[in-house]
Amino acid sequence: MASANVNLELPKDYEVSAKTKTMMSILMFIGLVAFTMTMVNNPERAWSAYLIGLFYFITLALGGLFFVAIQHMTSAGWSVSIRRLVEAFTAFLPYGFALTIIYFIFGGPVLYDWFHADRVAADHLLAHKASYLNKTFFAIRILVFFGLWLYFAKRLVGSSVLQDKNKDVSLTTKLVKPAIACVMTFAVSYSFFSIDLLMALEPHWFSTIFGVYCFGGMFQSTMAALIILIYHLRKRGLGKGYITDDHLHDIGKFLFAFTVFWAYIAFSQYMLIWYANLPEETIFFKPRSEGQWMWVSLALMLFKFIIPFFALMPRWAKRNINHLVAISCLVLVMQFVDMYWLIYPNLDHHHTVFGLSEIGIFLGFVGFFIYAVTRFLSKNQIVATGDPRLEEALHHHVVY
């Protein structure tokens, strides 16, 4: 029940503990070692594993940006007290940009056939698509997309942080228009980004719903990561009175909704390709429905949709943080499996190549992401206390 928080203290500041610092250093070190060692033996595998981590965490960072933008766009009040945590995800974007440039220069030629003029010349379809799938245009797209994302992150998150200090109400009203622009450019840029990085691994294949598929997984995993971050803060005794069970309930609803959304889109993509049965479309699903890959496909359906779907259905499930964290961990693991399922069949059609390389390189990215997020949180307040709608968030009350 809503009660007046008359004497609510300002939220305590977040500090990166020595334990967290050691942990993320170790993770980054593991990532570096795993990458170097895999690079020596099998560069294609190293860059494939790198691409999993890269796309996974750029997706989380963009999920943060998108979530912030829709809150501003709809002038949402309920989410003000959790918004800063989502804003923290965007802190990975500059690092993601740097890591993407490294990937473009060194990883691109290894993974993409269309980086090589001789292979393009030998392949009629690649030659036909060369006006889009070529190195220069790819580089321009990366620069433009990251330019837009970094600009909007600076605009939306920067204003929010500035508002903590100057309490300027007009900053909030001024953000509606940039938020709308952000969402509209995001829809286009993220679609093309997923096409460029993932779909272009198999340049003969195309699916017009691919960007939406990646977006479904993006929103789902962003909500899962947010729940885990809230859990981490609660363990530290932070955000009390600001981040309540009612907020968890609504984040849980989002997680539930986008679990369904992801499955809906995944099935839409599958069914239309299965029905039409055109060779240039089925080349994506053929390797994924045979042998070991079939098990990965079925695991995706079961653990990324069916289990979270039923586990998040009851009301109590969305208000119990331990339960939510368990489901969020499952969703985040399955988001990794999803990336793996999208990328690795291009490496080996018949076998699920998996080992310490994949785990190690991914852990490196985990360390990087934790570093970016915790650094942002330690430099700023953990709640956007300057936002004029904060009161509304503190009284947020979810009836059903």
Added chain:
Amino acid sequence: MSINNIVTKLENLLRSETKSCFVGIWTDEHQMIAAATKVREHGCKEFDCITPFPMHEVDEAVGISRSIIPWVTFFAGLAGCGFGLWFTWWVSAVNWPLNIGGKPMWSLPAFIPVIFELTILFAALSSVGAMFALNGLPKVDPPVIDPDLTCHKFAVYVLESDKAYDKAAIEKIFSDHGAETIKMAEI
């Protein structure tokens, strides 16, 4: 039988029997909530509030437990899903087999949309139906305790049939919380 007769018959069918109750009426909703809380603490179960706008505090004051409608939705959804599975199989593989594109007669991916829609149709219609049934709707011509209860007044009413009904005690609760009107009424 004339049309009027049929209408009257239908109306009588939908007109529920009235029960007598004891009512307190306020213009201040906070006092009404306080009184309702006291009535619950007194041990009454068959009582409720009437407010001109939705008030979440009432749920807690009256001690309204969660509705069973989510369960209705869930099982109706499962039933719709099961029906869809069976029906698509029966139609396309048993009763009228048609070969489409050389695919198996009963090709699950093709029927998932049908099964999905039936799940939602069953779940949604059952939820609405259950809501009507639980609220005793439709109801014709219910008794009006006070016309201002849809405008600016708030009421608590306790049914006479309540096991913990004690007119003197409830009257004291109502008057202690400054009820404007205290009266017997039909609901």
